Amino acid sequence: MKDERPTPVVEDLEGTRQKLAAWFSQRKDTAVNVSDLNIPEATGMSNVTLLFDISWDENGQTLSEPCVGRLQPEIARPVFPAYDLSLQYRVMETLSEQTDIPAPQMRGLEMDRSVLGVPFYIMKKTEGRIPPDMPPYNMDGWMMHETSLQQRENLWNAGLDTMARFHQLDHQALGFDFMDQPKLGDTPLGQQLQYWQNYLEWAMEGRGHNICETALKWLWDNQPDTEITKLCWGDSRIGNLIFTEDCSTVAAVLDWEMAVLGNPLQDLAWYCYIDNTFADGLGLPRLEGLPSYEASVERWHQATGYSVDDYDYYTVFAGMRYGLILSRIMVAQLQEEEVQGNFACQLLDRTLNAVA
Secondary structure, eight states, rough: OOOSSSOOGGOOOHHHHHHHHHHHHHHTTOOOEEEEEEOTTOOOOOOOOEEEEEEEETTEEEEEEEEEEEEEOOOOSSSSSSSOOOOHHHHHHHHHHHSSSOOOOOEEEOOOOTTTTOOEEEOOOOBBBOOOOOTTTTTTSSSHHHHOOOHHHHHHHHHHHHHHHHHHHHTTTTGGGGGGGGGGSSSSHHHHHHHHHHHHHHHHOOOHHHHHHHHHHHHTTOOSSOOEEEEOOOOOOOGGEETTTSSEEEEOOOOOOOOOOOOOOOHHHHHHHHHHHTTTGOOOOOTTTTTTHHHHHHHHHEEEEOOOOOOOHHHHHHHHHHHHHHHHHHHHHHHHHTTTTTTHHHHHHHHHHHHH
16 A cells, blocks of 8 residues: 555656647647656655646747646545545636735646546646655754754744735635535534544544544534634645745745635644644654744734634644544555554644643
8 A cells, every 4th residue: 555656647657748748739739848757756645746847839939837737646545535626726726816825827727537547737836945744844854954043933934924815815706605515514614524524434434533533522512603714725834835945935835625615713723733743743842943833823813813712623623634634544554553543643632632
């Protein structure tokens, strides 16, 4: 399982290169060459990423552009039961074209499986630096060895400020009302809780999950009385941001596969909680220079004007989601002892005990 790729199409890189060239040529109505096609080593289980360059002749000049492709995964035991590439594409395209949020510039969505065997989308590559997950940025990598304390503070706050601007967008005016899922519940939070209830049953394949089930019950029983509704990023963490070389600005906001309507406080809680999994979750010190979580909550509050009274609730919500996702990966990799023993679930257990 550990060596299984999320889709077999990438085993034939030359064939994929030729098919992509034909696809681009048809869209641009001119011959397009695809070169330097490769797959980043850090490609995870949730998708396959392709990096390549395209070039073509236009008005007597040869033009070129670096591109990134995202392919829908095709494995027997995926991380999520369904992947809506069209939703991800629509969110990024809308943000890029209609707002000041630095989303990637999209170049095409293909849902016809006859092209590469799986649906995919293409976007222009954004240059910059991405905080690493493998190993985590507080253990090794450029953030640890090539940045000053001030640059780390700037980077963290740039992500917070970009997220705060995003949370002030009018999702209805942008046409995202279609994301409402009344069949799952009467409120956005109720819909999400039901999604994760269903996810637990699917992901655990009948095993059950004491820690996450306890957290889910607490979340059901302690829902906030009133909430605002906004378009939420879903996977809001600095590892999904591309920063400029000097770490002062966000160049692009990535990975919208968990985008959902809900209280934007959930994005803030996820932003801080995922960082904490790399520190407290792994029994390691947090990277020096990053602002405290308390200061981060206050900064977001001041930037948005939104209440942060239910921050603890959404911290548990973040922990439940991450614990379930990591547990699903353990199930898929047949690591039974880690289904509830993994660091994310142990951190969730401590978090729930502290809040409850």
